[in-house]
Amino acid sequence: MTPRILFLDHVGVLGGGELSLLDIARHFAAGSRVLLFEDGPFRDRLEAAGVVVEVVTAPASVSRVRRAGGTMQALRGLPGVLKLARAVARRARSYDLLYANSQKAFIVAALAGRWTRRPVVWHLRDLLDAAHFGNTQRRVVVGLANRWAACVLANSEATATAFVEAGGRAEIARVVHNGIAPEDFVEVDRAGVEALRDSLGLRGAPVVGVFSRLAAWKGQHVLLDALASLPEVHALLVGTALFEEEAYAAALRRRAEAPGLAGRVHFLGFRDDIPALLHLVDVVAHTSTAPEPFGRVVVEGMLAGRPVVATRAGGVLEIIDDGMTGLLLAPGDAGALARALHDLLASPEKARRIAAAGQAVALERFSLSRMLEQIERHIEEVLNAIK
Numbered sequence: 001m002t003p004r005i006l007f008l009d010h011v012g013v014l015g016g017g018e019l020s021l022l023d024i025a026r027h028f029a030a031g032s033r034v035l036l037f038e039d040g041p042f043r044d045r046l047e048a049a050g051v052v053v054e055v056v057t058a059p060a061s062v063s064r065v066r067r068a069g070g071t072m073q074a075l076r077g078l079p080g081v082l083k084l085a086r087a088v089a090r091r092a093r094s095y096d097l098l099y100a101n102s103q104k105a106f107i108v109a110a111l112a113g114r115w116t117r118r119p120v121v122w123h124l125r126d127l128l129d130a131a132h133f134g135n136t137q138r139r140v141v142v143g144l145a146n147r148w149a150a151c152v153l154a155n156s157e158a159t160a161t162a163f164v165e166a167g168g169r170a171e172i173a174r175v176v177h178n179g180i181a182p183e184d185f186v187e188v189d190r191a192g193v194e195a196l197r198d199s200l201g202l203r204g205a206p207v208v209g210v211f212s213r214l215a216a217w218k219g220q221h222v223l224l225d226a227l228a229s230l231p232e233v234h235a236l237l238v239g240t241a242l243f244e245e246e247a248y249a250a251a252l253r254r255r256a257e258a259p260g261l262a263g264r265v266h267f268l269g270f271r272d273d274i275p276a277l278l279h280l281v282d283v284v285a286h287t288s289t290a291p292e293p294f295g296r297v298v299v300e301g302m303l304a305g306r307p308v309v310a311t312r313a314g315g316v317l318e319i320i321d322d323g324m325t326g327l328l329l330a331p332g333d334a335g336a337l338a339r340a341l342h343d344l345l346a347s348p349e350k351a352r353r354i355a356a357a358g359q360a361v362a363l364e365r366f367s368l369s370r371m372l373e374q375i376e377r378h379i380e381e382v383l384n385a386i387k
Contacts, residue, residue, distance in 0.1 A: 003028065003031075003379055004096045005032040006032070006033055007024070007032065007033070008036075008037075008101060008105035008108065009021060009036055009037070009042070010058065010103075010104035010108075011036070012036055013041065015213065016294075016296040017123075018101075019296070020155075020179075021101045021123075022046060022051075023181065023368055024099075024123075024375060025049075026049045026050065026051055029050055032052070032095070034052070034054070035056055036055045037062070037105070043055060056084065056088070059079075059084070061079065062080035062081055082111070084108045085112045085115070088109065089116050092112050092116045093116050093118075095118065096118070096119075097118060097119050097120070098113045098119070098121070099379075101125070102125070103126065103133075103141050106141060106145070107140065110122075110147075110149065114148050119385075119386055120150055121152075122151070123153045123155070124160075124163060125293055125294070127158065127159055128141070128163050129162050131217075138167075139167075142166050142168050143167075145163075146169050146172075149172055150172070150386075151382050152174065153375065154176070155175075155176065155178050156177060156314070158314045158317070159293045159315065160174075176371055176375060177318070177366055178296055178299070178371060179367050179369065179370050179372065180362075180368055184275055186303055186304070188279045188304075189276070196273070200236075200266060200280075205232070205233075205234045206345045207233070208234070209236040209238060209281035210237055210285050210286070212238075212239045213239045213240060213245070214241040214245060215242070215245045215248060216245070216289070219331070219332065221255065222287045222333075223237075223334075226334045226341060233345065234264045235265050236281060237265065237268065240269045252267075275300075278300060278306055279304055279306070282307075282344070283308070283344050284297065284300075284307070285310075286310035286316065288311045288313070288331065289332045290331065291314030291331075292311065292314040294319075298316055299319060302359055302361065303359060303363065305358075306358075307327070307344050307351045307355045308320065308327070309326065309337065309340045309341065309344070311329060311331045319362075325354065
């Protein structure tokens with residue numbers, strides 16, 4: 001019997017975690033529902049996939065709580081969290097399990113699950129370390145997880161390790177790497193890709209792409225620094241600023257207008273044609289300056305048959321075998337990035353070899369079916385434990 005699951009996420013925008021949840025919620029759509037604390041394009045995508053969605057808007061005090069926020073900010077958000085938890089609890093009684101897709105969603109789910117005696121699964125998609133979260137945020141979520149989470153699904157070994165090092169109980173952590181539907185990336189319309197290249201004025205130009213929201217820790221500035229010594233190379237920055245990161249995006253645009261870069265940096269914003277854009281670029285660059293919990297775009301680039309150059313940190317180390325299925329570089333090293341890009345662009349046979357090896361690994365280890373099978377098994381274990 002398909003479990004009835006109430007999925008929770010605190011945002012309405014489309015990020016990597018939301019794209020993953022879209023696949024999971026679609027798989028469990030019969031009898032399940034996604035509850036969002038904010039409206040946005042994520043709701044549209046869920047509904048288009050046949051998933052039942054409801055928006056319960058979070059109070060402003062909850063929306064203002066930030067990862068690095070201190071105790072006072074958390075206390076100001078507490079009344080709103082309790083209000084949300086009561087709203088979730090009223091709905092939770094119709095479901096077998098609560099499944100939280102973010103930290104804020106988990107805090108609310110933990111309370112609602114406690115009040116309704118429903119088990120809570122937390123899909124942890126972030127590194128709970130000082131580089132990403134303040135001490136208060138870590139203490140709260142880890143404390144709640146240790147008491148009331150039936151299971152914590154970590155999207156990488158790095159994420160699971162950070163959870164345990166933050167005080168989390170190792171026995172409730174399970175690693176489930178993100179899975180991606182390969183058919184969306186392996187084959188695309190080549191004529192459409194070439195038409196897209198022409199529309200962007202890139203015919204004959206070597207192109208490197210970064211596919212990520214515009215944020216300082218995502219490191220788009222590192223690629224711009226690297227381009228200074230690659231005068232023929234163009235860059236696609238695919239993604240937009242989220243979560244109050246507009247100042248960084250504006251700084252990138254100013255940098256891109258400087259002599260030596262002007263006309264070679266293309267800001268494409270949020271796009272629905274990611275597979276085609278991946279096939280358009282010659283190299284996919286992952287430039288995060290802090291450890292990445294997983295690195296979805298790394299797998300997407302590999303599936304598309306592109307050579308990937310990525311930061312040597314976090315979950316990326318579980319995806320790429322350096323020199324074999326991609327190239328790994330120290331975080332923030334623009335010089336090393338420039339050398340790696342030049343090497344791949346100047347050595348087409350090496351680029352093809354790395355791309356082919358990367359695609360084979362991505363197809364084998366990071367398939368959507370494998371992820372869904374693992375999640376099914378862990379949910380079954382949780383529900384069997386309370387029978």
